[in-house]
Amino acid sequence: MDVIYLLDLFGTFVFAISGIRMASRTDMDIFGASVVGFVTAIGGGTVRDLLLDSHPITWMADMNYPIVILAAVPFTFLMGKKLNNYSKTLFLFDTIGIALFTIIGMEKALSFGLNPFMAGMMGMISAVVGGITRDVLCREVPLIFRKEIYATACLAGAVVFYLGIEIDLPDNLNYLLTTGV
Amino acid sequence: MDVIYLLDLFGTFVFAISGIRMASRTDMDIFGASVVGFVTAIGGGTVRDLLLDSHPITWMADMNYPIVILAAVPFTFLMGKKLNNYSKTLFLFDTIGIALFTIIGMEKALSFGLNPFMAGMMGMISAVVGGITRDVLCREVPLIFRKEIYATACLAGAVVFYLGIEIDLPDNLNYLLTTGV
Amino acid sequence: MDVIYLLDLFGTFVFAISGIRMASRTDMDIFGASVVGFVTAIGGGTVRDLLLDSHPITWMADMNYPIVILAAVPFTFLMGKKLNNYSKTLFLFDTIGIALFTIIGMEKALSFGLNPFMAGMMGMISAVVGGITRDVLCREVPLIFRKEIYATACLAGAVVFYLGIEIDLPDNLNYLLTTGV
Numbered sequence: 122m123d124v125i126y127l128l129d130l131f132g133t134f135v136f137a138i139s140g141i142r143m144a145s146r147t148d149m150d151i152f153g154a155s156v157v158g159f160v161t162a163i164g165g166g167t168v169r170d171l172l173l174d175s176h177p178i179t180w181m182a183d184m185n186y187p188i189v190i191l192a193a194v195p196f197t198f199l200m201g202k203k204l205n206n207y208s209k210t211l212f213l214f215d216t217i218g219i220a221l222f223t224i225i226g227m228e229k230a231l232s233f234g235l236n237p238f239m240a241g242m243m244g245m246i247s248a249v250v251g252g253i254t255r256d257v258l259c260r261e262v263p264l265i266f267r268k269e270i271y272a273t274a275c276l277a278g279a280v281v282f283y284l285g286i287e288i289d290l291p292d293n294l295n296y297l298l299t300t301g302v
Numbered sequence: 303m304d305v306i307y308l309l310d311l312f313g314t315f316v317f318a319i320s321g322i323r324m325a326s327r328t329d330m331d332i333f334g335a336s337v338v339g340f341v342t343a344i345g346g347g348t349v350r351d352l353l354l355d356s357h358p359i360t361w362m363a364d365m366n367y368p369i370v371i372l373a374a375v376p377f378t379f380l381m382g383k384k385l386n387n388y389s390k391t392l393f394l395f396d397t398i399g400i401a402l403f404t405i406i407g408m409e410k411a412l413s414f415g416l417n418p419f420m421a422g423m424m425g426m427i428s429a430v431v432g433g434i435t436r437d438v439l440c441r442e443v444p445l446i447f448r449k450e451i452y453a454t455a456c457l458a459g460a461v462v463f464y465l466g467i468e469i470d471l472p473d474n475l476n477y478l479l480t481t482g483v
Numbered sequence: 484m485d486v487i488y489l490l491d492l493f494g495t496f497v498f499a500i501s502g503i504r505m506a507s508r509t510d511m512d513i514f515g516a517s518v519v520g521f522v523t524a525i526g527g528g529t530v531r532d533l534l535l536d537s538h539p540i541t542w543m544a545d546m547n548y549p550i551v552i553l554a555a556v557p558f559t560f561l562m563g564k565k566l567n568n569y570s571k572t573l574f575l576f577d578t579i580g581i582a583l584f585t586i587i588g589m590e591k592a593l594s595f596g597l598n599p600f601m602a603g604m605m606g607m608i609s610a611v612v613g614g615i616t617r618d619v620l621c622r623e624v625p626l627i628f629r630k631e632i633y634a635t636a637c638l639a640g641a642v643v644f645y646l647g648i649e650i651d652l653p654d655n656l657n658y659l660l661t662t663g664v
Contacts, residue, residue: 156611167534172348174357176536181601239362249337257438257619353529355538420543430518438619 130189132218137162137193140255155194162190164251173233222248311370313399318343318374321436336375343371345432354414403429492551494580499524499555502617517556524552526613535595584610
């Protein structure tokens with residue numbers, strides 16, 4: 122449980138960085154970049170919660186989410202070009218974030234009584250809406266629509282997680298395994 | 303009732319095709335095209351349900367919607383360029399879909415106690431949000447903003463439907479008439 | 484109370500004009516421009532209400548909002564190029580609208596029991612989502628991401644309003660002061 126929560130905050134941090142970075146490559150100012158970072162980080166979970174009619178929206182009831190996102194702003198600008206040297210690491214983190222958000226979204230949807238297919242849809246929505254909104258705001262063709270690796274990470278996460286439930290793996294082990302994939 | 307439901311599924315199928323087709327003209331992969339098809343098909347109804355606070359969202363409670371949309375993916379790719387020969391038919395279907403979604407949206411809004419003007423707005427939202435989102439994702443200027451025929455189909459649908467109610471037409475006849483317009 | 488309501492309607496009118504004007508500079512027709520005006524005017528409040536789970540959505544329960552927006556359509560087209568001579572006035576009104584929507588959003592969020600930081604977020608969302616959506620639909624890089632004046636108006640509004648509450652200013656005075664800033 123605690124591990125998942127920390128991973129969720131970590132995913133939020135990573136997504137915020139990816140939003141801020143893409144925005145600062147356009148002619149947006151620091152305020153614009155922060156907004157894009159914010160939307161990237163919370164977009165997916167927000168849409169998922171609205172669709173599930175789950176209130177309050179996760180990040181609105183827990184200050185840790187905004188704090189983590191606000192922390193990503195100075196972090197990204199201070200690291201600046203150094204982050205480019207870690208682009209493979211960032212890409213890896215991004216993929217982990219996507220797999221993670223998929224799983225968390227699925228679990229939440231299952232707890233709301235949705236069937237596994239719909240839960241998979243909710244997981245995918247949690248994982249990709251933030252990035253799609255980031256790309257629309259920065260006027261890029263959404264990355265997830267072009268890089269199959271993302272979609273694959275997302276689907277693989279969903280399938281492994283579901284199989285994990287079926288064969289009754291202990292929950293935490295299941296989470297780690299799935300994120301590992 | 304059953305006729306309306308089948309027409310709704312048919313409209314969903316047609317909208318999904320229009321999303322998949324537009325997406326595959328950009329550099330999106332098949333996954334991206336499927337997402338665009340999905341959003342095109344369910345976008346309007348989802349926003350309508352969220353605004354009306356109507357839960358569960360229609361497509362989340364009925365597997366037939368996702369099934370119809372998933373079926374549209376191989377259908378569109380297998381038909382491929384053949385579909386271009388039917389562009390007038392597709393355009394006709396699209397217009398029918400818009401009129402139909404307008405009516406279904408209006409009826410739902412009226413059943414939620416909205417006044418006729420607001421119900422007309424909800425009908426329009428049901429009909430156009432999917433297509434607008436499709437165009438934004440594909441980075442086109444939204445078609446509905448340029449082709450008055452669409453807007454006209456939509457408004458005509460609304461007005462005829464409302465008049466139909468006023469003069470107490472039997473519901474199913476009213477549906478058919480309105481879609482005919 | 485009445486003053487705030489009138490200011491809210493005025494802000495809605497101003498936002499609708501800004502949407503219609505930007506849309507008519509693209510190749511959209513009058514229907515498209517009206518839709519963009521509508522979304523610009525009600526986008527922020529709608530997202531705020533959805534996030535707060537506040538139903539009915541403000542503009543859906545009060546015909547004055549749609550009426551004011553519909554009135555903005557002929558107003559903008561009749562004034563036409565004359566409006567260009569008033570671009571400073573329009574910019575001023577826009578900024579007032581943003582400060583005003585921020586305050587109204589904050590107050591609503593506080594009345595829903597959110598903490599001041601989250602209320603500030605809701606205020607900002609009320610103020611900027613409409614304009615961002617307008618810019619996305621018109622395929623512009625969102626203005627608020629480039630012009631710090633907007634963000635500043637918005638933040639200043641929030642801070643002054645919050646301080647005003649803290650030192651127990653009479654509510655109406657507080658509103659006027661904040662909008663003045």
